[in-house]
């Protein structure tokens with residue numbers, strides 16, 4: 288299959304109101320002259336981005352306000368995105384984490400995380416794969432996962448579980464699609480400097496510019512490069528590639544203990 292074409296076609300990006308999703312959307316418009324469907328809860332941010340990209344790059348940008356924890360919003364996202372247009376590429380990037388002791392993790396929050404990181408992604412992957420097969424000559428889907436899904440990551444235990452699901456789901460589904468004219472890419476970053484660090488408290492320790500923290504534009508560029516090349520499993524950055532490789536040979540308990548050491552001192556003090 289030839290490389291994925293983003294130019295003048297529509298790419299849907301979930302979680303486009305900040306961080307990695309916003310940066311990928313910006314690059315698709317600026318560097319590829321691609322049209323966009325932007326999805327997130329914060330409509331004001333999506334509309335500001337849409338205005339910026341439409342003016343600067345003369346592309347069409349559609350905004351959909353949707354909450355990925357709500358089944359009806361996930362369904363509506365697909366329906367609105369595909370109403371009268373072909374979505375050639377879908378980037379399922381919206382995600383949330385919880386950083387803290389697993390003993391303290393509120394179950395309601397866990398369920399919202401599961402719905403956002405896993406359930407909505409499974410549903411949308413399947414729907415867009417069908418849509419692309421029916422309507423587009425050769426599109427692609429990209430799932431944004433995390434290295435927390437390849438290494439058991441203490442203090443983000445449930446998040447780590449959701450991303451482990453995505454890694455296996457994505458790689459298994461990609462193999463099923465290998466002879467079809469639709470590709471599935473799993474993008475697997477390590478730490479990125481985005482709002483997620485502030486929301487979760489991880490930025491208490493992990494700051495922009497620190498070793499292991501990628502700049503969001505560098506990360507977004509690698510994501511799109513891998514997506515366009517139809518790579519199946521994309522780990523951005525030499526250090527992340529090295530860690531991912533080495534940790535495959537480590538006993539799981541050792542890997543978890545190493546990760547715990549890295550994350551423990553970013554925890555808030557005990558009350």
Ligand SMILES: NC(=O)c1ccc[n+]([C@@H]2O[C@H](COP(=O)([O-])OP(=O)(O)OC[C@H]3O[C@@H](n4cnc5c(N)ncnc54)[C@H](OP(=O)(O)O)[C@@H]3O)[C@@H](O)[C@H]2O)c1
Pocket residue numbers: 301302303304305306307308326327328329330353354355356380381382383384403431432433434475476477478479480481482483484486
């Ligand atoms: N930052 C990191 O260190 C890191 C590392 C590895 C992987 N990742 C992954 O990268 C992806 C992007 O994260 P980021 O770092 O760019 O974080 P971010 O800046 O916090 O962006 C998260 C995006 O997801 C959207 N989102 C969250 N919950 C949603 C919901 N219920 N419904 C719809 N949209 C929702 C947010 O939009 P609204 O709030 O406007 O809805 C926002 O646009 C995530 O899947 C994350 O797990 C991040």
